Amino acid sequence: MRERAPYTAAERNVEFTEVAGRHGALMIDRGTFKQVQEEVPVYLFASDRATTNIRAEANELFSWLKSARGWCELTYSDDARYFMKATVAGELSFQEVFYLFYVGEGAIPFIRQPQRYVQDGRRVRTITTKGTTLTNPEQFESQPKITVYGTGDITLYVGNKTVVLKGVTDPITLDTEMGNSYTSVNGIIVPANQKVSNALPNLGLGDTAFNWLGNVTKIEVVPRWWTI
Incomplete structure (x- = not known):
């Protein structure tokens, strides 16, 4: 890397509409964030100057970055x-900057999802006691994966969300x-x-x-906490 990667906060997905006779504009907030374009400037060195350039x-x-789907x-x-979910969809290019094809200079144009996920947020939490709490360390609601082990209704x-499960015979996963x-x-x-029945629950702040x-033996939660 030629320098540190940029530190980018995703753009909120909002729409502004001007109304005649009204100061400013109406704002429609869709409650989501847009994907981020983040270029990482890098050098590329020939690993063996005697046999390659x-x-x-x-x-x-290029083959490594473009082969992934x-x-x-x-x-x-x-x-x-934190970790992010990214891809390299745009073109890649390197310019020779030193004599004899030993060093190239360019940038990797990542497109990434707006979330920066907490690494620890993908660790499974096992709950066996009613009233157990999980604490969200970030300022955004997360969309967890919850697996309920039990039988029957x-x-x-x-939190303040209610989900009704009917006729459970095998562990059931609720992936928000x-x-x-x-x-x-x-x-x-x-x-x-x-x-x-009812909407799948988020984990609030x-x-x-x-x-x-009902008959529950344990609950496994992958909280997926994130920030921008």
Whole structure:
């Protein structure tokens, strides 16, 4: 890296509409953030000057960055508490800056999701006692993955949110980020939305308590805390 990666806060997804006879503008806040374009300036060095040059090294780098599909994990070494979901969709280019093709200079144009996820937020928390709380360390509601182990009809209380589960026979996962509920039968993912009533819960700011009615042996939570 030629210099530290930029530290960018995502743009809030809002729309401003001017109204005749009104000062300023009306603001429609969609409650979301836009994706971020973040260029990281880098040098590229030939690993073996006797047998290769910058073009050969660049080809390997291009192949590595472009071969991945979908969102991939991006972590900066000077911000190791967080990780991001990023991709390299745009063109890549390196310019020779020193004699004999030994050094190239360019930038990696990452496009990333607006969230910077807390590394510790993907660790599973196991809850076996009613009233157990999880504390969100950030200032944004997170979209957790919650797996309920139990049987029969269960009413789950996550903070002030209520989710009703009907006829549970296998562990059921409520994935708020995906907007989906499912179970696993013999290693095969099976949709279970028909067993779930009410919206899937977020984890709010501060403490969120977990309670339930019915036969529950344990609850596993991946909180997915994040910031911008």
